[in-house]
Amino acid sequence: MIETRGLARTFTTKHGAVEAVCGVDLTVAPGEIVGFLGPNGAGKTTTLRMLTTLLAPTAGSATVAGHDLRSDPAAVRRRIGYVAQGGGADPLVPVREELDLQARLYDVPDRGERIARLCGRLDLDGLDGRLTAELSGGQRRRLDLALGLVHRPPLLFLDEPTTGLDPQSRGNLWEHIRRMRAEDGTTVFLTTHYLDEADALCDRILIIDRGRIVAAGTPAELKRRIAGDVVTLELGDGPDAAARARDALSGHPGIREAAVTGDTLRLTVENGDRELMTLVRTLDAAGVELAALHLTRPSLDDVFLTVTGRSLRDAA
Numbered sequence: 001m002i003e004t005r006g007l008a009r010t011f012t013t014k015h016g017a018v019e020a021v022c023g024v025d026l027t028v029a030p031g032e033i034v035g036f037l038g039p040n041g042a043g044k045t046t047t048l049r050m051l052t053t054l055l056a057p058t059a060g061s062a063t064v065a066g067h068d069l070r071s072d073p074a075a076v077r078r079r080i081g082y083v084a085q086g087g088g089a090d091p092l093v094p095v096r097e098e099l100d101l102q103a104r105l106y107d108v109p110d111r112g113e114r115i116a117r118l119c120g121r122l123d124l125d126g127l128d129g130r131l132t133a134e135l136s137g138g139q140r141r142r143l144d145l146a147l148g149l150v151h152r153p154p155l156l157f158l159d160e161p162t163t164g165l166d167p168q169s170r171g172n173l174w175e176h177i178r179r180m181r182a183e184d185g186t187t188v189f190l191t192t193h194y195l196d197e198a199d200a201l202c203d204r205i206l207i208i209d210r211g212r213i214v215a216a217g218t219p220a221e222l223k224r225r226i227a228g229d230v231v232t233l234e235l236g237d238g239p240d241a242a243a244r245a246r247d248a249l250s251g252h253p254g255i256r257e258a259a260v261t262g263d264t265l266r267l268t269v270e271n272g273d274r275e276l277m278t279l280v281r282t283l284d285a286a287g288v289e290l291a292a293l294h295l296t297r298p299s300l301d302d303v304f305l306t307v308t309g310r311s312l313r314d315a316a
């Protein structure tokens with residue numbers, strides 16, 4: 001549904017050239033929900049603006065929704081929906097009129113029916129006559145979704161869809177996005193600053209940093225492959241017990257890192273569940289006594305920290 005090769009954008013400023021996006025290769029399959037994450041200034045918006053035809057690339061190529069981005073941007077525009085960060089609705093126009101206008105712009109043949117169906121599905125029934133300025137934050141975002149979907153695009157771009165919403169409205173919007181994919185097979189490409197959103201909603205995540213994709217995979221894959229599980233062993237067996245445990249475990253194939261602090265040994269392992277028993281047996285055989293043992297799963301923030309050197313929470 002999206003395929004880019006070496007997609008790049010350089011801005012020329014008074015102070016010289018800014019390489020906002022430096023050669024991005026990415027693939028999004030039909031029906032996927034893909035999250036695009038990165039620290040501030042990483043190149044997310046620039047990439048999104050290129051993919052939605054709002055900004056011309058300075059290099060590279062891309063096929064979006066079946067059409068070439070550079071040679072046929074008009075065809076791309078007809079096949080995609082785009083919900084910008086602040087949404088596009090005019091605050092002083094009633095909901096129904098706003099939807100009708102959008103449907104006319106795209107020449108939707110069965111306008112009335114399409115709008116009624118979207119309002120039903122996105123819980124906007126009964127709000128037709130309200131000005132968009134009079135909607136709650138959640139209702140407003142659902143209207144933005146309806147506006148992006150009115151022409152039945154197979155591919156929808158969402159720029160930070162739930163920023164500023166309370167947790168309940170965020171969860172509700174996730175449900176609507178999931179349902180849209182389940183019922184219509186809509187492909188979704190979204191940017192977000194919320195790691196829990198990426199974790200709960202996205203099939204796959206791409207992390208961009210300084211204009212380059214630095215990691216890609218399912219949330220579970222990224223956590224396992226990049227951050228790894230953490231096994232913390234507390235040793236109750238004299239002052240050098242943690243160091244003895246580390247030595248006994250050295251060369252163990254599943255261990256990526258081992259760090260001793262006081263009487264604690266902290267191990268980063270590929271697959272904590274699988275390794276746990278072997279670790280305990282090895283320590284037992286070496287005569288090292290364990291006082292306690294904890295297994296901690298990494299979060300997406302750990303992944304983010306590993307690949308960008310920054311916590312997304314700090315970077316956001």
Ligand SMILES: Nc1ncnc2c1ncn2[C@@H]1O[C@H](COP(=O)(O)OP(=O)(O)OP(=O)(O)O)[C@@H](O)[C@H]1O
Nearest residue numbers: 011013018020038039040041042043044045046047
């Ligand atoms: N019109 C422009 N002129 C010059 N530089 C720009 C322009 N737009 C973006 N940039 C620069 O390109 C880089 C990438 O910006 P971009 O807005 O794509 O990042 P982002 O990942 O979307 O960040 P944020 O999370 O803050 O929205 C930044 O260094 C930014 O300052």
